Amino acid sequence: MPSTVILWLRRDLRLDDNPALQAALVDCDRLVPVYVHDPDSEAPWTPGAASQWWLHGSLASLDGALRILGNRLLIARGDSLAELRRIVATTGATRIHWNRLYDPTTRERDGRIKQALRADGLRVDSHNASLLFEPWEIATGNGEPYRVFTAFWRRCAARLSDVTPLPAPAALPPPPESLVSLPLERLGLQPSIPWDAGLRETWTPGETSALELARTFLQDRVRGYATERDLPAQTGTSELSPHLHFGEIGPRRILTMVKERWGDPTADPVEPFVREIGWREFAHHLIYHYPHTTDEPLDPRFAALPWREEDAERMLLAWQRGETGIPLVDAGMRQLWHTGWMHNRVRMVVASFLTKNLRLPWQAGARWFWDTLVDADLAANSLGWQWSAGCGADAAPYFRIFNPILQGERFDKSGAYVRRWCPELARLPDRYIHQPWTAPTALLDHAGIRIGRDYPAPIVDLKASREAALAAYEVVKSAGR
Structure with a gap:
């Protein structure tokens, strides 16, 4: 009897460096x-609208790659365990392989599914496709999880x-001919109202695009990464983060490409970039060991932080x-x-502004x-927002408030980034582009700008709100005494 194996794909939408795929082929x-499209099982963190848009393109790309190798993607919708059991019954499969996920809800779900399928008599194995090292492999000398990035890395x-x-793989065995896939369009991942024009102009989901983007970046652009990554008007970052998230490329492949082009990954000019791969690794290390940090501060003292109540909804x-x-911030x-993306330097600025100048909860920013x-x-x-708010592992000190x-x-000396995303300010001279409310009235008139009409007046005073934030953080300090 032919041996039939199921490969359950989730956020590992690639053929290269896919351990579950390689194991399934034995x-x-x-x-x-x-x-299996089962977003409800990921609640309360069901994928957002931008993620769904990307997922549609990534699934289409993977199906095309599978067809070239003589196979195709089977798409199903519903409860993951029920759908896997249905496919087992239809195909007579005896083995199932998948690659692990590390966020709390999916870990719990996958554990239940593995236990149930093994009880059904199937051989079930999971693998690591998304990390350099498993979260439990990297520990302190006392066997504890790391909470400081430098020591972890x-x-x-x-x-x-x-x-x-x-x-x-160079080729794949075929699927059973009788299997019928749900059309990708039936998943409803693309918006019914076409708000996604900017995403389509900016991104091309899929493994082919991910590998090409990595090659282009590592060929030469990585040389200037250490400084240019902080300049939002330039393409100084790799922009690989969405491809990594959906598993269209893995960190092991990126690291190997670094070695092949530059040699030692811990030496200049590539060390700053590889270190960011390490920061991603650290994030998964933390969420595995401290699953409550998706919604609660790692430092429990920060539960006492008094957030803004007056005008909070309007400010948000x-x-x-x-x-x-x-x-x-507005740019x-x-x-x-x-x-569907924001430059990393600017992410830190807008997060600091929300949590410290506006004194609104970091959880609200994380949800947006x-x-x-x-x-x-x-x-x-979760790691990024807790770092900005000062309440997480290796966090920025509470008194660090980005101006x-x-x-x-x-980092935007000429104002090119602001002029692109806030075109109503484009005619202002560089001197006033980052604080237009200080420009003389005659100059504003010449630029065709009236503050409060063409561009908003600041919703908070930066100096006063900084002082208020520091006063609020004194409550946190007191809570720790």
């Missing part, structure tokens, strides 16, 4: 690659020579819309809405990013 006569860096990716809405009257929020980012990754999102004017003047 003694396999028929292969069933399946994606030092331990990881010493083992980078052990990292080796698996090749993509202005921040979401990019209408705060602070140009660098970042508008870039996010249009492209979750719905609007194409690279919305629960581990990275968006100074950040703009330092």
Whole structure:
């Protein structure tokens, strides 16, 4: 009897360096690659609208790649366990392989499914496709999880020579002919109202695009990464984060490409970039060991932080819309809405502004990013927001409050980034582009700008709100005494 194996795909939508795929091919006569659309099982962190848009393109790309190798993607919708059992009954499959996920809800779900399928008599195996090292493999000398990135990454860096990716298969066994896939369009991942023009202009989901983007970046652009990554008007980052999140490329492949082009991944000019791969690794390490940090501060003292109550809804809405009257903040929020992505330096600025100048909960910012980012990754999102708010592992000190004017003047000196995303300010001279409310009335008139009509007045005073934030954080300090 032919051996039929199911490959359950989730956020590992690639053929290259896919351990579950390689394991499934051992003694396999028929292969069933399946994606089960079951967003309700990921609640309360069901994928946001931008993530769904990306997922549609990624699934279409993977199906095309599978067909070239003589297979195809089976798409199903419903409860994951029920659908896998249905496919087992239809195909007579005896084995199921998948790659692990590390966020709390899916870990719990996958554990239940593995136990149930094994009780059914199937052989079920899971693998690591998304990380350099498993979260339980990297520990302190006392066997505890790391909470400081520098020490964590030092331990990881010493083992980078052990990292080796698996090749993509040259051919695949066929699926059972009788299987019927749900059409991708039936999943309803694309918007019914075409708000996604900016995403389509900016991104091309899929493994082919991910590999090409990595090659282009590592060929030469990585040389200037250490400084250019902080300049939002330039393409100084790799922009690989959404491809990594959906598993269209894996960190092992990226690290190997670094080694092949530049040699030692811990040496210049590539060390700063590889270190960011380590930061992603650290995020998954934390969410595995501290699953409550998706919603609660890692530092429990911060539960006592008094957030703003007056005008909170209005302030949050202005921040979401990019209408705060602070140009660098507004530019970042508008870039996010249009492209599903925001430059990392600007992410820190808008997060600091929300949690410290506006004194609104970091969880509100994390939720907005979750719905609007194409690279919305629960581990990275939680770590980033807690870092900005000062309440997480290796967090920025509570008294570090980014001044968006100074950040703009330092990293967007000519105002090119602000002018692109806040075009109503485009005619202002560089001197006033980051604080237009200080420009003389005659100059504003000449530029065709009236503050409060053409561009908002600042919704908070930066100096006064900084002082209020520091006073609020004194409550946190007192709670720890």
